[in-house]
Amino acid sequence: MQRRNFLCATLAAVATTRTAFAQSWPSKPIRMIVPYPPGGANDITARIYGQHLGSALGQSIVIDNRAGAGGEIGAEAAANSVGDGYTLLFAAIGTLTIHAVAATSKPYDLNTDLMPVSMGAGVPLALAVRASLPVNSVKEFLVYARAQKQPLTYGSAGNGSTQHMTGEYFKQAANVGLLHVPYKGSGPAMTDLLGGQIDVVFETLPALSAHYANPKIKILAVTSGTRSSMLPELMTLREAGVADFDVTTYYGLLAPKGTPKAIVGQVSAAMRDVAKKPELLAAMNKAGADVVTTTPERMQAMVQAEIEKWARVQKTAQIKL
Known part of the structure; x- marks a missing residue:
């Protein structure tokens, strides 16, 4: 009985301490x-x-x-x-x-x-390509990518990032070969897309927001199931023919x-x-x-x-x- 009372008293003291700490937080x-x-x-x-x-x-x-x-x-x-x-x-x-x-x-x-x-x-992601790529739609992109002897390169924010896995998801859903190039974040990947060092990114709209009007890239579609309220003119990959594709x-x-x-x-x-x-x-x-x-x-x-x-x-x- 004494041991049980001691344990109850100890737990009560810990709870009281935690409560007091939470009340004084943040200092x-x-x-x-x-x-x-x-x-x-x-x-x-x-x-x-x-x-x-x-x-x-x-x-x-x-x-x-x-x-x-x-x-x-x-x-x-x-x-x-x-x-x-x-x-x-x-x-x-x-x-x-x-x-x-x-x-x-x-x-x-x-x-x-x-x-x-x-x-x-x-945040929806979007499929964006370098401006010099001779495509202006998802359909044209798929035809062009499938015709290449060497796979087009897509950059991501790093191995295991959502951008990386979205690219892999896209490859499976669209039956197209792409070569993954990992970076240490979205910023460096965007820099190389703008510079033409890589061909494609599957990137979030916030990371793309500063480049919507940049003539060095073309944004072809969003990855979400419905169109973005910010860029409603962009079709979804589903609308472009990539069945059952939905990534937010x-x-x-x-x-x-x-x-x-x-x-x-x-x-x-x-x-x-x-x-x-x-x-x-x-x-x-x-x-x-x-x-x-x-x-x-x-x-x-x-x-x-x-x-x-x-x-x-x-x-x-x-x-x-």
């Missing part, structure tokens, strides 16, 4: 890890949220770009951080789930080492394991509140992103759905990371 700036370099969709959407989330929480949000390994360096850094509420991860959910199903070596477990907080944005990449906020649930709930509620701000909505729309915020529980369900989708693509492509 210093919060680090938001972005697992890609500046310039890509992950970075753009994270900075938009970071600005407004900092105001809502009463502390500044410091963006920490940790690029490399298709987003895994930053994700691992977050997973190995102390769960004290002062480190968050704003990441491409597709990339995290792709690594969960395709990585042969896993330095962290997505389901146990990171806690869902809230989704942040949903999601970006969301996660916390290291052990982060008090009260803090996770507070941040999640703040995400949903700032998502209603006209300034944030306008900034996200300008970047080509749709605002998507959720409870932690809803985010967990969406993560599981992404795992199932990319597991099917990985099984066919036999990609090992």
Whole structure:
């Protein structure tokens, strides 16, 4: 009986300490890890949220770009951080789930080492080609690509990134050969597309937003099931004849394991509140992103759905990371 009372008292003390800590949080700036370099969709959407989330929480949000390994360096850094509420991860959910199903070596477990907080944005990708490629539609692109002796090259934000797996998904769905060229983020891939060093990218609209009118590239179609509200003139790949193709990449906020649930709930509620701000909505729309915020529980369900989708693509492509 005494041992049981002691255990109950200890658990109560721990709970009281955690509650008191959560009530005093945040008392210093919060680090938001972005697992890609500046310039890509992950970075753009994270900075938009970071600005407004900092105001809502009463502390500044410091963006920490940790690029490399298709987003895994930053994700691992977050997973190995102390769960004290002062480190968050704003990441491409597709990339995290792709690594969960395709990585042969896993330095962290997505389901146990990171806690869902809230989704942040949903972003269609688009098929874009270098301007000198003699095509002006998806149909022309497929005819041209299939006629080449050497496969056209497509760049991505890195091995295992959503851009990479979208390219593999496209190859399967459209029955076309393409050669993957991985980069350390969307920014470098776009630089080489503009320079003509690669032929194609499957890139997010925020990363393409600064280049819509650039004569060095041609944007042929979006990957989502429906047309983008920002660029409604662009047809979907489904409309262009690539059957059953539907990819939207999601970006969301996660916390290291052990982060008090009260803090996770507070941040999640703040995400949903700032998502209603006209300034944030306008900034996200300008970047080509749709605002998507959720409870932690809803985010967990969406993560599981992404795992199932990319597991099917990985099984066919036999990609090992």
